[in-house]
Amino acid sequence: MSRPLSNDLRERVVRAVSGGESCRAVAARFGVAVSSVVKWSQRWRSTGSVAPGKMGGHRKRTLEPHRAFIEERIRQTPHLTLHKLKDELAARGVIVSHNAVWMFLRREGLRFKKNAVRP
Structure with missing residues (x-):
C-alpha cells in the first residue's frame, strides 16, 4: 500500500x-x-482539513475470546473435525468459516490428530 x-x-x-x-x-x-x-x-x-484518514490497521481476532472453549473441546474430543468445531462455535453464536478456525488453530499452535498412533 x-x-x-x-x-x-x-x-x-x-x-x-x-x-x-x-x-x-x-x-x-x-x-x-x-x-x-x-x-x-x-x-x-x-x-476543514485535508489530512488523510487512517490507513490499514489490524482486524480483531474473532476466535480469541473463545480460545479456552476450543482448547477444551480439542482435549475432550481429539477426533473432532474443523467443520464440527465450526458448527459447535456457531451453536455458541460465533459464526466463522472453517478456514478461520483452521487459521486460528494453526496460529495458536493448537493441533489435533485423528490418529494419535501415527506420527
Missing part, C-alpha cells in the same frame, strides 16, 4: 479549486488524479 500524498500538496490543490479552477485542470497541473482532487475538496468542505 502506498503512502498518502503530503498535506502541503493537498492544501495547494484545494486552494486552487477554491480559487475557481476546475478539478480537471487542477489535477493536470499538479499531476494527481481527478478523483483525488474531488475527494480532497469534499473533505475540506466537510471537515
Whole structure:
C-alpha cells in the first residue's frame, strides 16, 4: 500500500479549486488524479482539513475470546473435525468459516490428530 500524498500538496490543490479552477485542470497541473482532487475538496468542505484518514490497521481476532472453549473441546474430543468445531462455535453464536478456525488453530499452535498412533 502506498503512502498518502503530503498535506502541503493537498492544501495547494484545494486552494486552487477554491480559487475557481476546475478539478480537471487542477489535477493536470499538479499531476494527481481527478478523483483525488474531488475527494480532497469534499473533505475540506466537510471537515476543514485535508489530512488523510487512517490507513490499514489490524482486524480483531474473532476466535480469541473463545480460545479456552476450543482448547477444551480439542482435549475432550481429539477426533473432532474443523467443520464440527465450526458448527459447535456457531451453536455458541460465533459464526466463522472453517478456514478461520483452521487459521486460528494453526496460529495458536493448537493441533489435533485423528490418529494419535501415527506420527
